[in-house]
Amino acid sequence: MCGIMGLYGLQDAAIPACEGLFAQQHRGQDSCGLATSDGETLHRFRGMGLVRDVLKPEVLHTLQGSSAVGHVRYPTQGAARIENSQPHLFVKEGRPLFALASNGDITNLPELGREIEARGYVLEGTNDAEVIAKTIGVWAFDDGLGLEAAIRRWMERGSGAYSTVLLTPTELYAFRDPHGFRPMCTGEKEGGVVVASESVALDIIRARFTGTVEPGGILRWGPDGLSRLRGVEGGARHHCIFEHIYFARPDSQVFGESVFDVRRRIGEALADGDDVAADAVVPIPDSANYIGLSYANARGIPLVFGLVRNHYVGRSFIAPDQVMRDDAVRLKFNPLPGFFRGKSVVLVDDSIVRGTTIRKLVRMLRENGAREVHLRIGSPPIRYSCYYGIDTPDRERLVAAHRAAPEVADQLGANSLRYLSLEGLRSCVRNASHFCYACFTGAYPAGCKRATQEAGC
Ligand code: SF4
Numbered sequence: 001m002c003g004i005m006g007l008y009g010l011q012d013a014a015i016p017a018c019e020g021l022f023a024q025q026h027r028g029q030d031s032c033g034l035a036t037s038d039g040e041t042l043h044r045f046r047g048m049g050l051v052r053d054v055l056k057p058e059v060l061h062t063l064q065g066s067s068a069v070g071h072v073r074y075p076t077q078g079a080a081r082i083e084n085s086q087p088h089l090f091v092k093e094g095r096p097l098f099a100l101a102s103n104g105d106i107t108n109l110p111e112l113g114r115e116i117e118a119r120g121y122v123l124e125g126t127n128d129a130e131v132i133a134k135t136i137g138v139w140a141f142d143d144g145l146g147l148e149a150a151i152r153r154w155m156e157r158g159s160g161a162y163s164t165v166l167l168t169p170t171e172l173y174a175f176r177d178p179h180g181f182r183p184m185c186t187g188e189k190e191g192g193v194v195v196a197s198e199s200v201a202l203d204i205i206r207a208r209f210t211g212t213v214e215p216g217g218i219l220r221w222g223p224d225g226l227s228r229l230r231g232v233e234g235g236a237r238h239h240c241i242f243e244h245i246y247f248a249r250p251d252s253q254v255f256g257e258s259v260f261d262v263r264r265r266i267g268e269a270l271a272d273g274d275d276v277a278a279d280a281v282v283p284i285p286d287s288a289n290y291i292g293l294s295y296a297n298a299r300g301i302p303l304v305f306g307l308v309r310n311h312y313v314g315r316s317f318i319a320p321d322q323v324m325r326d327d328a329v330r331l332k333f334n335p336l337p338g339f340f341r342g343k344s345v346v347l348v349d350d351s352i353v354r355g356t357t358i359r360k361l362v363r364m365l366r367e368n369g370a371r372e373v374h375l376r377i378g379s380p381p382i383r384y385s386c387y388y389g390i391d392t393p394d395r396e397r398l399v400a401a402h403r404a405a406p407e408v409a410d411q412l413g414a415n416s417l418r419y420l421s422l423e424g425l426r427s428c429v430r431n432a433s434h435f436c437y438a439c440f441t442g443a444y445p446a447g448c449k450r451a452t453q454e455a456g457c
Contacts, residue, residue, distance in 0.1 A: 001247055001389050002086075002103040003027035003197045004184075005070040006165035008172040008221040010192035014055075014063035017070045020194070020201035022051045026249060027103075027197060028074030031085035035099030037169045038065035042096040046085040066192070069167040071101035071129075076391045078127030087167075088130045090137030097141060098168045100133040103182045103197055104161030104389040112158060132164060148229055151175055151218055155232045161240075161388035163213070165195055171222040178234030179445055180215030181388045181436060183243055183254040193221050198252040209253070238436035238445045242390060244429060245379050246287050246350045257430055260290060265428035266378045267294025270348075270420045274299065276374050279343040282306040284333075284350075284361065291378040292348035299346075306340065307333045307361065329360040341369030347414075351379045353392060355399035355412055362413045375409065375417040379425060380440040392439060 003024030007013040014036050021032055032054050033046030043063050047054035051072065071086035078084040087099040106112070106128040113123060116134045119142070123130055132154065140150035151166070151173060161181030166173040174195045176184050187194040187207035194207045202209050213219055216234035220227045239255040240247075244262040248254045270291065281303045283292025289305075296303035313332045345365065352358055352375075362373050381400035386392045395401050400408055409417035422440055426432035438444045 001027055001074045001076070001182075001391070003072040003201070004101045004103050004163060004165050004195070005068070005201060006101075006167065006172050006174055006193075006195035007069075008067045008193045010066055010189060010194075013066050013068035013192075014060045016189070016194070016205040016207075017068040018051060018055045018060055019205050020196055021055070021070045021072050023201045023204040023249075024072055024196065024198055025051055027247065028072040030075055030080040031073045031082065032071060033085050033087055033101075034060075034063055034068055034070040035087040035089070035101075035167060036063040036065040036068040037167055040169055042089065042099050042167065042169060044087060044089055044096070044099055046082065046087070048080070048082060048085065067167055067172055069099050069101045069165045069172070071103075074391070075127070076105050076389055078125050081125065083125035084127040084130070086127075086129050088133040090133050090141075092137070092141055097137065098133075098147070098166050100129060100136070100164060100166045102129040102132055102162050102164040103184075104128070104163060104177065105387060106131065106158050106162065107160035107387050108158065109160075128160075128162075129164075132158065132162065136166070147171075147173065148218070148220070152230065152232065155216065155218075163197065171220055173218065173220050174213045175218040175231065176213045176215055178216035178232050179236065179238040179436070180234070180255075180434075181238055181240050183239070183248070184213040185253070186210050186213060186219070193226070195219075198248055198254060200249045200252040203251070212256070236445065237434040238388075238438075239434055240388060240390070241425065241429070241435045241437055242351070242379075242386075242439075245425075247390075250290050255429075255434070262428050263290035263378070264294040266420060266425070267291040267296075267348075268298045269424040269428055270376055270378055270418070271295045271298035272424070274376070274418060276346060276416060276418075277344065278346045278372075278374060280304040280306065281346045281348060282365075283348045284358070285309040288349045288378065291350060295346070295348055295376060301346065304336075304339065306336050306345070308336065309333055329357055330364075333361060333364070335364055335368045337368075339368075340365050342371055343369075344372035344374070345370055346374045346376050348376045348378065350377070351382060352377055352399060352408070352412075353382055354397055355408065359412045366413070372415045373413075375412065375414045377417070377419045380419050380422045380437075381405070381408070382439045384439050384442040386439050387444070388436065388438075390439075
């Protein structure tokens with residue numbers, strides 16, 4: 001999961017692009033970058049770390065021009081290193097011809113990467129956006145297809161998830177995979193155009209929301225204005241339901257619907273038919289806050305923010321060794337002193353992946369005197385890996401892969417565990433059939449060979 005920005009026709013585009021990335025920092029904290037065009041030349045800067053630390057005023061000053069593409073990265077394919085950070089440049093004879101930034105995962109990446117290397121190109125990193133950039137560049141400029149046809153060819157050959165922006169010295173393109181896994185919206189500001197992963201990026205720069213890049217669609221903005229180019233037919237939509245459950249900000253609109261509204265409905269659906277007795281509902285901040293709030297309202301149990309989160313513990317702070325990871329849970333969450341003593345609490349989270357964090361939190365509440373801890377989860381059990389831009393582990397490391405709820409509750413040290421059912425989750429979104437639920441069901445979209453083979457479906 002990553003965040004993207006694209007701007008066209010806005011004075012000093014680097015500044016609003018940077019603000020838009022800042023608003024989408026939750027979508028990726030490992031690295032970030034911006035490329036701009038002054039109408040003739042592309043300028044780029046990327047770095048490891050947060051937007052505020054990488055895209056400093058003195059850097060933005062060097063990124064001249066009225067169009068830009070930008071990216072915040074959360075690594076799924078390829079390690080956290082500078083070669084994998086975006087935007088990527090396609091360079092020919094020493095001249096950058098375009099910059100590209102993308103959100104998603106490509107499921108036939110090895111095959112496409114090998115093709116590019118066979119054409120004499122070296123892949124500097126290991127992430128999919130570099131393969132997208134080089135593939136499109138080779139077809140467009142070496143094979144003479146031109147950009148429009150090369151993008152369309154990419155959309156016919158590449159499978160998986162991608163919401164992508166591509167900037168040439170004079171044009172901005174935005175295109176999205178035919179299933180529409182990741183969100184991508186458009187806006188207008190002062191006669192210019194903005195493209196972003198989430199609408200919150202438009203709000204922050206006071207751009208007006210105008211719509212979305214349709215799945216399978218290609219948009220181009222140039223000196224002659226907007227062109228809607230022929231894309232590819234998509235078949236079924238598979239919007240990632242986890243954007244609503246966890247990833248997107250609650251103040252965003254994604255897939256045509258308010259994230260806050262969906263989370264509110266999730267909390268209500270989770271409360272429906274639940275009769276566990278408790279003194280308080282405690283959401284795990286921040287992503288479970290709204291689910292916990294509406295669960296508590298529906299149950300008539302007081303909501304207490306009993307776990308305080310330290311917002312300054314970024315992913316980059318967390319060292320990869322296990323000892324530090326254990327400490328990281330303590331660094332990130334601290335219980336209100338004295339609050340849990342003798343109480344029965346409902347601990348609400350949005351989802352359980354490996355179960356490592358929630359197990360430590362349950363232990364923490366017990367060490368602080370909680371009498372009973374009942375887990376309530378705003379999604380069904382995750383039983384399968386994701387291949388579309390979310391960093392889930394191998395299936396065998398998913399705590400619910402082969403365990404029923406009572407067994408998972410035992411593993412996590414909780415008195416009880418209740419998930420939201422799949423039917424319950426489907427009832428929380430407007431167009432339930434437009435969403436992907438593969439990590440719950442193993443029913444991957446047709447054509448994803450890697451997913452069906454690895455998941456054993
Ligand atoms: S498998 Fe799960 S996390 Fe991945 S795109 Fe589908 S719903 Fe989202």
